[in-house]
Amino acid sequence: MTIVKKPMAEANRISVMLNTVFGVERFPVKVDELALEYSRQCFSDSPIAKVQGEDLDDFDGLLKANKTRSKWLILYNSATPSEGRKRFTIAHEFGHYILHRHRQSLFECGDGDIETGDNNGRDIEAEADLFASTLLMPLDDFRRQVDRQPVSFDLLGHCADRYGVSLTAAALRWVEIAPMRAVLVASRDDHMLWAKSSKSALKSGAYFATRKNTIELPHDALAHSFNAFGGADIQTGHAQSWFASEPAGMSVTEMTRVAGQYDYTLTLLLLPEAEWQGAHHDDEEPEEDTYDRFIRNGQFPVK
Numbered sequence: 001m002t003i004v005k006k007p008m009a010e011a012n013r014i015s016v017m018l019n020t021v022f023g024v025e026r027f028p029v030k031v032d033e034l035a036l037e038y039s040r041q042c043f044s045d046s047p048i049a050k051v052q053g054e055d056l057d058d059f060d061g062l063l064k065a066n067k068t069r070s071k072w073l074i075l076y077n078s079a080t081p082s083e084g085r086k087r088f089t090i091a092h093e094f095g096h097y098i099l100h101r102h103r104q105s106l107f108e109c110g111d112g113d114i115e116t117g118d119n120n121g122r123d124i125e126a127e128a129d130l131f132a133s134t135l136l137m138p139l140d141d142f143r144r145q146v147d148r149q150p151v152s153f154d155l156l157g158h159c160a161d162r163y164g165v166s167l168t169a170a171a172l173r174w175v176e177i178a179p180m181r182a183v184l185v186a187s188r189d190d191h192m193l194w195a196k197s198s199k200s201a202l203k204s205g206a207y208f209a210t211r212k213n214t215i216e217l218p219h220d221a222l223a224h225s226f227n228a229f230g231g232a233d234i235q236t237g238h239a240q241s242w243f244a245s246e247p248a249g250m251s252v253t254e255m256t257r258v259a260g261q262y263d264y265t266l267t268l269l270l271l272p273e274a275e276w277q278g279a280h281h282d283d284e285e286p287e288e289d290t291y292d293r294f295i296r297n298g299q300f301p302v303k
């Protein structure tokens with residue numbers, strides 16, 4: 001029987017070890033050294049022998065074994081200008097090594113669809129991403145950075161710097177753990193690329209099914225080109241502009257920041273608690289948002 005390794009548990013196990021060795025002020029994680037050292041110590045018959053940048057045309061990163069599977073190699077795309085993206089890619093490939101190396105000898109990750117050949121309904125690309133974000137941004141430390149502080153892109157930028165990841169990766173991590181209703185939207189040319197809702201936002205029906213639909217930003221959205229010359233990067237508006245099912249009096253706080261290589265815009269929406277949960281029908285499956293497809297395609301959150 002194959003033992004199924006869980007991404008968060010494996011990343012946390014390594015984090016505990018790093019805390020013991022380096023103390024809690026140990027960020028950003030030196031992920032290339034870690035992959036080499038950890039695999040050499042724990043799996044000496046088949047370690048990662050090299051982590052190397054290369055001009056990869058079609059991929060962000062790959063993990064591959066030699067013929068006898070006695071050594072592994074991680075390559076990342078050195079043409080990527082973002083250090084945060086490189087680090088996330090290395091952590092992602094390290095995740096494949098820890099979680100999935102017994103299934104195959106080659107993992108190619110990046111643009112385009114990845115055939116995982118996975119029959120168990122588990123998505124190894126999403127698992128490798130979860131491993132990477134847990135390893136680079138451990139929950140306990142992340143909470144210490146953001147707890148009891150109003151969220152802002154400056155605060156998330158501080159997290160991105162601390163962990164050596166992209167602003168997008170830090171913002172996604174924040175949305176994952178946010179107790180309040182929050183939705184992160186990435187957009188380009190006035191349309192959503194993907195969106196990610198916090199748990200309570202999803203539960204109240206505040207989410208965007210960007211995988212199934214093409215969704216334009218509301219015309220009064222800060223990130224909409226109609227408002228390009230306003231100059232503000234925060235505003236309070238009507239929640240209904242974004243979510244038709246929100247009650248008329250519900251407000252939304254909206255913050256924006258240009259991200260990627262300045263090629264898309266992030267909008268963070270903060271909603272007050274839902275007055276009622278009527279917008280969501282329990283017999284409906286929550287629709288997967290595009291973030292899931294975004295990570296399935298092996299596109300990592302980029303700076």
Ligand SMILES: [Zn+2]
Pocket residue numbers: 092096107108109110124125128298
């Ligand atoms: Zn991958």
